[in-house]
Amino acid sequence: MRYTYCPHCGEKLGERELGDEGLVPWCTRCQRPVWEAFxxxxxxxxxxxxxxxxxxxxxxxxxxxxxxxxxxxxxxxxxxxxxxxxxxxxxxxxxxxxxxxxxxxxxxxxxxxxxxxxxxxxxxxxxxxxxxxxxxxxxxxxxxxxxxxxxxxxxxxxxxxxxxxx
Ligand SMILES: [Zn+2]
Incomplete structure (x- = not known):
């Protein structure tokens, strides 16, 4: 499941370039990637x-x-x-x-x-x-x-x- 909102703080997620991963879902408030959940x-x-x-x-x-x-x-x-x-x-x-x-x-x-x-x-x-x-x-x-x-x-x-x- 791909998140739309950060499951930690509720902020709407953006994207950010992260090393070899390329563009990943990113929470600007928590300053961390939010990986897809399974x-x-x-x-x-x-x-x-x-x-x-x-x-x-x-x-x-x-x-x-x-x-x-x-x-x-x-x-x-x-x-x-x-x-x-x-x-x-x-x-x-x-x-x-x-x-x-x-x-x-x-x-x-x-x-x-x-x-x-x-x-x-x-x-x-x-x-x-x-x-x-x-x-x-x-x-x-x-x-x-x-x-x-x-x-x-x-x-x-x-x-x-x-x-x-x-
Ligand atoms: Zn967050």
């Missing part, structure tokens, strides 16, 4: 030792496709802590191993998703009330259930490849 979230492919992945259904987002665990980070929280927290909240699972898989800018530019592959013990899924369903899905059946090309799809594909050692 939200940081985590997304996690949750897998078990039996080559299955936990996929979630949220019918308010899509009736037919599945998604991965995701959530907005809180201030002062590490991305790793956010991933562990969201997996606990959404599925009731404890993380054994967590690996950072890369970052995924959302296409509208308002969000950056930090992707993880999380390994857990296989256990029944204890769903949060935000979810309409979740299930353990074998690796070879997972990708067709997720919207092709989506962040969840790319993260799942990369996480399965990592686990298979390819």
């Amino acid at each position: 939200t940081t979230a985590i997304i996690a492919a949750v897998i078990n030792d039996e080559n299955e992945i936990a996929l979630l259904r949220q019918t308010r987002i899509s009736a037919n496709t599945y998604v991965c665990v995701s959530g907005i980070m809180k201030p002062n929280e590490s991305a790793e802590d956010a991933a562990v927290r969201e997996i606990g909240e959404e599925l009731g699972l404890a993380v054994k191993e967590l690996r950072y898989m890369g970052s995924f800018p959302h296409k509208n530019g308002d969000m950056l998703m930090l992707g993880f592959c999380a390994v857990v013990e296989k256990a029944p899924l204890k769903l949060s009330r935000e979810l309409d369903g979740a299930e353990w899905v074998p690796f070879d059946q997972a990708l067709p259930l997720i919207r092709e090309g989506s962040i969840a799809w790319r993260l799942t594909r990369a996480s399965i490849a990592l686990r298979r050692g390819v």
